[in-house]
Amino acid sequence: YSWDPATHRHLYVSPQVEQLLGLSPERYADAWVDMIHPDDRERVLASSAEADEARTRFVAEYRSYRADGALVWIREEANYVAFGEGGGRTLSQGVMYDITARKEADARAFTAERQFQTLVERVPAIAYVWDAAHAPGVVPATYISPQIEHVLGYDAADWMSDAAAWHDHAHPDDAPRVLEAWSAAVAERRPFVDEYRMRAADGSWRWLRDEANPVAENPGGSLIYQGVMLDITDRHDAEDRLREAEERWRTLLEDLPVVAYMIGSTREGDVGERWVGPGIEALVGVSPDEWLGDLQTWTRMLHPDDRDDVLAAWEQTAHVGKPFDMEYRMIHRDGRGSTPRVCSTT
Structure with missing residues (x-):
């Protein structure tokens, strides 16, 4: 289409508008404002007026009604292509195209992301994301779920801002073994599984089962891992009590x-x-x-x-x-x- 910034009207609309919105170019030129979804109209008109006044590029994404009442998402872009004698911009040309499929896909992705976030924040385990391009201790975790506060007593935001958080809280007897297992998993591009102790905010040691899987690849070829840390302290305590009982039983019988x-x-x-x-x-x-x-x-x-x-x-x-x-x-x-x-x- 062609647009006159002085009168805020279309000078020309191509026939493709009928395929896009189901009405003739002439009818669209007269009715385009009313066809914009009410929730988007004020924003689009304000952006258009601002571009006309400043003679700058116009870009907007909004919902518009088709002639049959269906709602479609439109992306509109326009640039000035003609100038007056004083150098002022006098004519803008633009394009509109249907982005409904993209918007629907974005909405589904957003919904899925919210559902996943709700899930990981409610299960009794710490979910995390780690970029294997960086060695442990160089950068903090990309993401850690709020459950870390319930399990270990630490604030998720503080943990994600501290590159040494894991190293500072892992049990010194376990950390070398776990880091070696992690490095081997990353080098072989396979899942990681281990059990180790982590110091909680109250000073106690909690046993965690840590499982992570590679789920994506960076442009440079390194992997993105998603994992969960499950508190298994009760299980380990029960196993320790059982071993102690068995040792007492055997010692008694042997004597x-x-x-x-x-x-x-x-x-x-x-x-x-x-x-x-x-x-x-x-x-x-x-x-x-x-x-x-x-x-x-x-x-x-x-x-x-x-x-x-x-x-x-x-x-x-x-x-x-x-x-x-x-x-x-x-x-x-x-x-x-x-x-x-x-x-x-x-």
């Missing part, structure tokens, strides 16, 4: 004048995990490693007169789940006989 043992068995008779106390060596002259190294050691050391009854009772324990409680004889490695009482409860 008692009995031979404690554990055998995992399925109803089909398959043997799983096994353990035997060190007292087995004093009882029959076989070390725990030897005893556990051969499933048939116990069977061979049973007294021949007792073997069938013992094995039959054990079958009932292994297959049916009945408690095992018997007295029988075993042959010591040096040939001596011994008569232990064996009690086993499943």
Whole structure:
């Protein structure tokens, strides 16, 4: 189209306006203001008047109604191409084109981004974005979710402004290992997974499971990682308590004048995990490693007169789940006989 800045009117509108907005060039020239969406009209007219007065380039994006009532997004651009005798600009020429598809895509992307942001800010984990073009400690994280305050007690904005935030709070016994694992993952362009301790704002140490995946590539070829840090402190505390309980149990049994043992068995008779106390060596002259190294050691050391009854009772324990409680004889490695009482409860 051609535009007269003095009269604020179109001098010419090309026939393509009919395809764009569904009406003739003449009708558009008369009705273009009324066709602009009411929420955009004042802004567009003010921008047009400002460009006319200053004789500068005009650019606007706005919604316009088609003749059939449908709403389309328009991008309009105009530049001055004719000048008067005094050098003043007297004629502007411009183009309008449909950007509805782009605007709808932008709206969908914005909605998806907001939904994702809402999701990551509500899940009980710290979401983050890291640009692998920079070594850890050189620049801060690109993004850290507000959940960092809930998990560790730090403000997200403060964390993102501090390049050394992770290094300053990671446990010194864990940091070298984690940094080495991270560097290897980045070098091999693969996901990163590790567990480590991080000092919270209250001084306590929290266990985190950190998982990150490469999701995009920079123009220079480096990767953008998105990750989550999940607080697994309760799990680690439970595992520590279990290990401590097992150690106390084993220490107790190893100091008692009995031979404690554990055998995992399925109803089909398959043997799983096994353990035997060190007292087995004093009882029959076989070390725990030897005893556990051969499933048939116990069977061979049973007294021949007792073997069938013992094995039959054990079958009932292994297959049916009945408690095992018997007295029988075993042959010591040096040939001596011994008569232990064996009690086993499943």
